[in-house]
Amino acid sequence: MAVREGLLSLLEDGPRHGYQLKTVFEQATGGVWPLNVGQVYTTLDRLERDGLVSVGGAPPGSALAPGQKIYAITIAGKDELGSWWEAVPADEPPPRDELMLKVLMAIEHDRAHALRVVTRQRTVLLQLLQAKRRERSAVTDVDGSLAARLVTEALVVRAEADLRWLDTVEANLSAKGK
Amino acid sequence: MAVREGLLSLLEDGPRHGYQLKTVFEQATGGVWPLNVGQVYTTLDRLERDGLVSVGGAPPGSALAPGQKIYAITIAGKDELGSWWEAVPADEPPPRDELMLKVLMAIEHDRAHALRVVTRQRTVLLQLLQAKRRERSAVTDVDGSLAARLVTEALVVRAEADLRWLDTVEANLSAKGK
DNA sequence: CGACACATGTAACACGTTACATGATTTG
């Protein structure tokens, strides 16, 4: 439920056709989230099926229209969007995060193994973080869209959080482990 | 690709049957990640299809066996697991995160709207964070498994990161926005 | 003309998830 709501929210600005949505979506996400056009159409089909968007043929006052369709958001769609803006990702059950799962499974397997996994993850994550930091400082406010900068920033902050968590895990393993 | 590798890694400790895996999985994740039994079987089917586990009939020296099957990890399975332990979640393209997407879409829509969304998200996230913190301090080292504690800790750290990011977003919106 | 962007769509598959059906075994 991400692409779905994403497209829906783009349609709130006005009717669009499929290809346009792909373009706008990629712009809005700073070019870091490529979106396969095919997925746009399948998602739009599902949105139509659910009554959240309506499809129109050729645009009213337009001369150019090969087989073009125009999608517009419906009342029901706007309602659903409204809920989406309000909603906060539920944390019960907690999101299945790959790093978390990996560490937990490693612990279940054997503490020594877990320590190796944690160390390894931390090393690579740290490298990634430093790369992202360089990327961040390289992109001055001028070039690079606001979106691109925010995404980079988010990744940096997330990576920092993961590193901090890995430290906690290691502390727990070392303390209780002996 | 989370349940899949999770089950595989549980099988590294020795052959198990489906129901057992459900139980162990839930224990290993501190009881916070419920796993529908049905999914265990479908996932095991897929693992078998891919040659990562092999299925045996009744356990060799066991008298009890109604229709029980025993699943064991194969060489190929161990190889894949090895890669999994080493692997670090790719960040290109960056993971499609709901919060990120929501904020980016809000920005594309209209900056004032984006500010409202950010504020709203921060408020609720902060409440969640505080609840988690209380939960964390309530669970002393005695009760609550290591796994459960680590999950709570992870959620706290993640929430803090998200809040920090939301602050950055707001700063950017306020600055450039006028 | 040829390449490229625009534009639409289908088919196939992946994983995750839930609901449901079925039966054996254990335990109060």
Next chain:
DNA sequence: CAAATCATGTAACGTGTTACATGTGTCG
């Protein structure tokens, strides 16, 4: 005995994702 737990499985559906087929319009 009745209820809970153990145990296996199927059917159906949801989203995400890729690969492929098809055609138009534009620009060098």
